[in-house]
């Protein structure tokens with residue numbers, strides 16, 4: 001069977017990782033990536049063997065900088081079965097007409113609105129909803145992290161109410177433009193933050209409210225969760241449930257911070273030191289007066305990457321069973 005042809009439009013933090021994760025799969029391949037300028041990321045993409053495409057009026061700029069551009073973004077889209085749009089939030093929306101015109105399937109990221117795709121995706125929670133669809137949005141890093149813990153709890157015990165505070169990294173490690181560098185910023189001040197409504201775009205019946213702040217750190221996000229459930233369960237029940245989820249890692253062994261989790265990712269030899277799983281502190285999992293409390297850390301640069309691979313598989317119906325796709329993706333990535 002021929003491989004599904006995938007194009008990456010926007011080769012930044014998320015795009016470069018999706019490209020590498022797709023390359024690790026045996027049922028899909030990267031036919032090209034798009035960059036708007038010939039910076040170091042474009043050179044690395046070229047050195048890795050990816051065909052580099054660019055905006056129609058910049059093909060010559062790319063060539064004169066030393067990157068033999070394969071053509072325009074339109075040319076790339078024409079070759080693809082699925083485009084994974086990883087352009088900055090708000091830009092992807094403008095590309096929808098291009099994808100419709102070319103009759104190509106497209107995946108957007110969490111920086112775009114739910115309405116753009118009409119289907120917000122998390123592999124564990126609603127894989128089946130994306131089967132055969134033309135347009136899907138993989139929810140943001142924080143929303144992905146929330147769905148991964150809320151969905152199994154809801155399946156097992158029925159979730160009555162979720163209250164979550166998100167302490168967000170303010171910028172990615174390579175981002176020299178954003179901050180704060182010496183402040184804690186309620187973001188947004190007007191509540192709730194987008195994360196609660198976003199969870200409902202994947203699992204509509206969940207009662208959830210979220211608040212969020214930005215902190216002067218680049219490594220990871222950290223969530224404090226408080227969940228009420230319909231059925232009784234113990235601390236040990238929840239730990240056991242989390243431990244068997246395919247994209248949750250229980251954290252202990254003296255790890256007391258996001259910095260040490262990032263060091264663990266590097267020590268494990270993960271590409272770029274990525275941590276694709278939710279990292280739940282085992283000792284934080286606590287049932288108190290019938291309510292669940294715990295901390296989890298989310299690696300914003302990488303947790304949505306396996307979800308993008310599963311979304312491609314669902315949309316192209318390479319695999320109808322979500323659990324099988326998750327297992328296949330995880331195995332190929334070494335997760």
Ligand SMILES: NC(=O)C1=CN([C@@H]2O[C@H](COP(=O)(O)OP(=O)(O)OC[C@H]3O[C@@H](n4cnc5c(N)ncnc54)[C@H](OP(=O)(O)O)[C@@H]3O)[C@@H](O)[C@H]2O)C=CC1
Nearest residue numbers: 010011012013014035036037086087088089109111141300
């Ligand atoms: N970073 C994160 O923590 C996460 C981000 N997301 C979401 O993923 C999406 C992408 O974010 P992220 O990877 O961080 O963004 P980045 O800014 O790191 O990367 C976006 C890339 O898109 C390229 N680009 C800009 N304009 C265009 C264009 N018109 N056509 C093609 N490429 C373009 C830029 O490359 P160039 O140099 O070529 O201009 C840039 O490298 C957003 O929706 C974001 O909300 C989701 C989860 C986590």
Ligand SMILES: O=C(OP(=O)(O)O)[C@H](O)COP(=O)(O)O
Nearest residue numbers: 110111140141142143168170300
């Ligand atoms: O999807 C993310 O976060 P979010 O779930 O808080 O929107 C990424 O970390 C990007 O967030 P940003 O829009 O603060 O760069």
